[in-house]
Amino acid sequence: MSASSVQQPRDEQPRNPADGAATLAEIARAAGVSAPTVSKVLNGRGDVAPATRSRVEELLRRHGYQRRRGSVQPAPMLDLVFHELESSWAMEVIRGVENVARKEGLSVVLSESAGRLTPGQTWVDGVLARRPTGVILVLSGLDPAQRAQLTSRDIPFVVLDPAGDPGEDVPAIGATNWQGGVAATRHLLELGHRRIGVIAGPPGIMCSRARIDGYRAALETAGVAYDPALVRNGTFHHEAGYTEGLALLRSADRPTAVFTGNDLQALGLYEAARESGLRIPHDLSVVGFDDLPLARWISPPLTTVRQPLTEMAEAAARLVLDLGRGNQPGTLRVDLATRLVERASSAPPAGE
Amino acid sequence: MSASSVQQPRDEQPRNPADGAATLAEIARAAGVSAPTVSKVLNGRGDVAPATRSRVEELLRRHGYQRRRGSVQPAPMLDLVFHELESSWAMEVIRGVENVARKEGLSVVLSESAGRLTPGQTWVDGVLARRPTGVILVLSGLDPAQRAQLTSRDIPFVVLDPAGDPGEDVPAIGATNWQGGVAATRHLLELGHRRIGVIAGPPGIMCSRARIDGYRAALETAGVAYDPALVRNGTFHHEAGYTEGLALLRSADRPTAVFTGNDLQALGLYEAARESGLRIPHDLSVVGFDDLPLARWISPPLTTVRQPLTEMAEAAARLVLDLGRGNQPGTLRVDLATRLVERASSAPPAGE
Numbered sequence: 001m002s003a004s005s006v007q008q009p010r011d012e013q014p015r016n017p018a019d020g021a022a023t024l025a026e027i028a029r030a031a032g033v034s035a036p037t038v039s040k041v042l043n044g045r046g047d048v049a050p051a052t053r054s055r056v057e058e059l060l061r062r063h064g065y066q067r068r069r070g071s072v073q074p075a076p077m078l079d080l081v082f083h084e085l086e087s088s089w090a091m092e093v094i095r096g097v098e099n100v101a102r103k104e105g106l107s108v109v110l111s112e113s114a115g116r117l118t119p120g121q122t123w124v125d126g127v128l129a130r131r132p133t134g135v136i137l138v139l140s141g142l143d144p145a146q147r148a149q150l151t152s153r154d155i156p157f158v159v160l161d162p163a164g165d166p167g168e169d170v171p172a173i174g175a176t177n178w179q180g181g182v183a184a185t186r187h188l189l190e191l192g193h194r195r196i197g198v199i200a201g202p203p204g205i206m207c208s209r210a211r212i213d214g215y216r217a218a219l220e221t222a223g224v225a226y227d228p229a230l231v232r233n234g235t236f237h238h239e240a241g242y243t244e245g246l247a248l249l250r251s252a253d254r255p256t257a258v259f260t261g262n263d264l265q266a267l268g269l270y271e272a273a274r275e276s277g278l279r280i281p282h283d284l285s286v287v288g289f290d291d292l293p294l295a296r297w298i299s300p301p302l303t304t305v306r307q308p309l310t311e312m313a314e315a316a317a318r319l320v321l322d323l324g325r326g327n328q329p330g331t332l333r334v335d336l337a338t339r340l341v342e343r344a345s346s347a348p349p350a351g352e
Numbered sequence: 353m354s355a356s357s358v359q360q361p362r363d364e365q366p367r368n369p370a371d372g373a374a375t376l377a378e379i380a381r382a383a384g385v386s387a388p389t390v391s392k393v394l395n396g397r398g399d400v401a402p403a404t405r406s407r408v409e410e411l412l413r414r415h416g417y418q419r420r421r422g423s424v425q426p427a428p429m430l431d432l433v434f435h436e437l438e439s440s441w442a443m444e445v446i447r448g449v450e451n452v453a454r455k456e457g458l459s460v461v462l463s464e465s466a467g468r469l470t471p472g473q474t475w476v477d478g479v480l481a482r483r484p485t486g487v488i489l490v491l492s493g494l495d496p497a498q499r500a501q502l503t504s505r506d507i508p509f510v511v512l513d514p515a516g517d518p519g520e521d522v523p524a525i526g527a528t529n530w531q532g533g534v535a536a537t538r539h540l541l542e543l544g545h546r547r548i549g550v551i552a553g554p555p556g557i558m559c560s561r562a563r564i565d566g567y568r569a570a571l572e573t574a575g576v577a578y579d580p581a582l583v584r585n586g587t588f589h590h591e592a593g594y595t596e597g598l599a600l601l602r603s604a605d606r607p608t609a610v611f612t613g614n615d616l617q618a619l620g621l622y623e624a625a626r627e628s629g630l631r632i633p634h635d636l637s638v639v640g641f642d643d644l645p646l647a648r649w650i651s652p653p654l655t656t657v658r659q660p661l662t663e664m665a666e667a668a669a670r671l672v673l674d675l676g677r678g679n680q681p682g683t684l685r686v687d688l689a690t691r692l693v694e695r696a697s698s699a700p701p702a703g704e
Contacts, residue, residue, distance in 0.1 A: 076478070085443065090443060098462070098463075109461050110432075110446065111460070130459070271651075294619075297590055297622075298619075298650055299622060299626060
């Protein structure tokens with residue numbers, strides 16, 4: 001029996017019956033439930049037994065069911081999910097999403113995945129029930145089951161600044177992290193530094209790995225050997241900049257300059273330098289990453305690699321709206337340019 | 353005809369017919385429309401002519417119509433509205449609301465009133481349509497018409513850190529700003545300062561006025577005359593701290609200590625001091641307000657009055673949920689305690 005010959009509610013037809021994707025009625029039959037029950041599962045309604053629900057979800061996934069675009073009016077909302085809601089980094093992103101949402105008459109629903117890199121099922125259930133116009137995930141991703149759930153409901157999603165490897169088929173907005181690492185390190189090399197330390201983010205975070213690879217590329221193309229003893233890993237918080245900074249500054253052959261994983265780490269390093277009696281930039285040059293507002297305000301103002309967070313968030317919001325309208329963008333992954341902003345925390349090494 | 357004798361849909365009964373409040377049917381009759389049309393207006397549906405809508409809204413307001421509590425299931429969301437989404441101040445508040453929302457299985461819908469102290473009608477329309485469990489307004493308020501709209505739909509709201517004078521009947525969570533101003537100023541007086549400058553927020557912001565009144569009270573009870581030349585007003589941004597700070601530091605009889613309206617202003621004042629060749633705390637003591645995370649990170653770490661923003665936001669979220677459950681709290685206005693946090697930016701004046 002062909003998919004198109006099945007009797008089904010008009011608004012729940014699969015998008016491409018010719019592709020052989022299952023219809024709602026077929027899913028219902030296979031699950032041994034009624035079509036309205038499958039509808040309830042699709043709409044995130046709570047009044048379906050958990051066992052039935054997971055059986056239906058499994059069949060939806062296995063059969064690649066996809067709700068026809070435009071068959072259901074989405075709510076005028078964008079879902080914005082953070083790995084963690086911390087610091088003004090998140091604020092810059094929120095502002096970008098708000099800018100686009102306000103223009104489009106959409107609200108922004110904010111969630112935090114409580115430090116996990118994948119939001120919980122409670123969040124997914126909420127999304128299915130409120131049916132937002134789109135979902136933006138910041139530094140976090142979806143597992144395959146969650147992706148299938150959003151896809152089957154025709155809820156588009158975009159990953160912002162992907163932490164892992166979202167895969168080529170996942171729409172994502174990032175920044176040119178590798179180039180940023182090159183620019184920061186070249187700047188320090190041009191000032192005359194040769195012992196350049198680096199504090200990276202957690203090893204599993206791709207954007208951080210790219211920055212370190214850029215650091216290494218700049219060193220090696222300048223003929224400076226890469227020294228693993230100068231590379232430390234830590235979280236993206238102030239504390240890690242302080243702790244790893246102290247470790248670098250107290251080592252026998254200490255670096256004369258340090259490139260940090262972000263501006264907050266740079267602040268921690270400032271503190272470590274003060275404690276070690278080192279003046280910035282006279283005794284130690286520091287280059288950060290992000291260019292949060294506070295980079296301009298601290299003393300000395302921080303030389304840093306500007307990551308256009310607000311613009312990235314705006315691009316992610318526009319991309320997810322575009323996907324929701326059925327437009328396929330030319331490319332699913334866009335990296336916005338980073339650029340070095342020179343301020344007062346970097347100078348030639350003492351004695352030069 | 354008594355209100356209770358009118359035929360009406362079961363779920364739209366006024367809460368206290370005995371009070372003489374109008375029923376939905378009476379509103380419909382007075383407006384010359386059908387009861388379902390009044391229902392549509394109540395539910396924020398777009399398919400009602402604007403003229404009809406405003407006539408119905410006017411009648412709802414004039415007759416004090418109020419939807420019966422529990423007659424409509426609210427959406428599992430809290431609406432959080434900011435005057436402006438800036439800096440980590442907003443982040444602290446968002447985190448507090450998120451903490452409570454997550455525990456209660458609610459999402460947080462974030463809006464910015466784009467710098468206006470009252471959110472626009474578009475926002476109100478959105479709230480009526482999505483029918484959140486509660487609304488939290490940060491540093492902004494509602495005009496009487498907006499209040500009436502939320503009240504008639506039985507959507508509870510709470511003002512956090514009220515900027516104006518919300519009125520005694522508006523549920524609000526604040527901080528002990530006056531006591532904070534006293535504590536900051538006493539601390540500087542005890543260190544031996546007599547010329548103590550102050551940078552305040554905009555004159556219309558009540559929380560800022562309270563801090564300045566506390567400053568004045570501390571001075572006068574210590575027998576130090578209040579000198580208007582030492583008081584400057586500015587926005588709550590870094591720039592104002594810099595500009596007003598320069599003005600204070602360049603005056604003939606410059607202050608030896610300055611109490612700023614918030615931590616961001618203190619950062620601007622740090623910059624003004626550097627430019628003026630003044631060392632903190634040796635030549636100038638600084639006390640901020642808020643205790644944002646960056647207060648610990650800057651150099652020297654900032655002595656500041658801690659305002660428990662996250663706890664205030666948690667209290668506001670709990671209060672609005674309580675109101676939604678029909679619980680009347682003992683008091684509609686609660687101010688959480690501020691406290692002085694001594695760090696390295698305050699010291700006795702040079703020469704003492």
